[in-house]
Amino acid sequence: MTLDSFDIAILTALQRDGAMTNAALAEQVNLSASQCSRRRAALEQAGVIEGYAARLSAARLGYGLRAVIRVNLSGHGQGREEDFARFVAGHPQIRSAFSVSGDADYILDIRARDLDAFADFIHRHLLPHPQVAQVRSEIVLKTLKDEGGIALR
Amino acid sequence: MTLDSFDIAILTALQRDGAMTNAALAEQVNLSASQCSRRRAALEQAGVIEGYAARLSAARLGYGLRAVIRVNLSGHGQGREEDFARFVAGHPQIRSAFSVSGDADYILDIRARDLDAFADFIHRHLLPHPQVAQVRSEIVLKTLKDEGGIALR
DNA sequence: CCGGAAATGCACGATACTTGCGCCAAAGGA
DNA sequence: TCCTTTGGCGCAAGTATCGTGCATTTCCGG
Known part of the structure; x- marks a missing residue:
């Protein structure tokens, strides 16, 4: 799998916010929502995106x-x-x-x-x-x- | 904010897979999808869930x-x-x-x-x-x- | 200049999320 | 004991989002 600048932008954005909507992603990387959806699926399929995880607040959970x-x-x-x-x-x-x-x-x-x-x-x-x-x-x-x-x- | 065992189960599941559907979450924690949605929103609102992030494969990206x-x-x-x-x-x-x-x-x-x-x-x-x-x-x-x-x- | 493969955007059917509503169970007061 | 209140629950309808077929465009290589 070869990554272009769109893919890199998508990956960077999704690392910051993995719950981002494809429409929001599209706006951020200058692409249509459908293309974002397709590229995302491809990146997941290729194993570049291994998955998504919730980031929890250690402080709010009392893990100081x-x-x-x-x-x-x-x-x-x-x-x-x-x-x-x-x-x-x-x-x-x-x-x-x-x-x-x-x-x-x-x-x-x-x-x-x-x-x-x-x-x-x-x-x-x-x-x-x-x-x-x-x-x-x-x-x-x-x-x-x-x-x-x-x-x- | 006080967390009960449902919340802890939800947080644990979402750390493993933050893209989980509320229906899947519901099945896993023995609650309805609507309640999972509500609790999730509350946990996000309270800042216990800070956000979501894509996990990328360092190996596939050439970061060895x-x-x-x-x-x-x-x-x-x-x-x-x-x-x-x-x-x-x-x-x-x-x-x-x-x-x-x-x-x-x-x-x-x-x-x-x-x-x-x-x-x-x-x-x-x-x-x-x-x-x-x-x-x-x-x-x-x-x-x-x-x-x-x-x-x- | 042309042909074709790959990528793109649009539109629509399918899926998932959110919220109003009525119900129920537990706690507290009369 | 009985009634009321409060909080949490599931259901279902309305809404937003996703995923895909299709026609079009772009980009090279010849």
Whole structure:
């Protein structure tokens, strides 16, 4: 699939507002609503648009704390990764988890209601995990930008 | 605004699929479509749902590289933060930026097409910034989980 | 200059959303 | 106990939005 400037405009607009009407989209990208509909369908079909998600307000839901945790695992036994992946999958406080190159083995993006809930997660769940060797936390003080998605040009 | 179990079910479902039809939502949460519509509107009105966003496939768009960068700034002059905030705002490769407690001053979530584009960003943009004192990168090797949003219970 | 494939806009049938309405169940007062 | 009020619910009608067939235009390649 090859993307032209219309597609890029459409994708950019839909990242900002995925509930946009085809008519509004049409106005924004200078195309007819029907063409927007068709291009949208094609982009979804091609898997460029994976889906749509509601963005929720963490503040209004009482989730005041966000943190980035770097984790090192001990040992190198096989099954070590699968084991940690299961741990990640089973803990909804972990919103994102990446295996990374460099100093740490994994980086986790954590959401919690408050510092107590966060400390609880660290001390009752993460640290007791048998393969976790080291944990270093950075708590988010201020969000300068949080766009998710991808910048297209 | 107070949320009951229906609201939580609706929010959870809409985080997974924000383009869901009210009828589908109704079936999933055991409510009528009209009530789903009303509750949805109320949640949007209250700001609990901030909006909707299209999720794009980084892979299909040729954005193969993701990295987490920890940055330390030099000095403590006032205006230092505003300056760095402007830098962040002006660089679309930076998808998220957080000021954090702990070892680093800022954590950045970076997306780039490939290692070259990433290196270019580091050496031509980030490192030359006058207030950047130290930069430590971790490149994402594998994504175990990437949900964004918030887990409700 | 011409032919054809691809893309576009229009119009209309189909689908989904929204809201007025009557109903019901729970809480509180007489 | 009985009545009233209040809030939430489903149904159904009216309205907005979507998706597609079709004729037209645009853009290349020959």
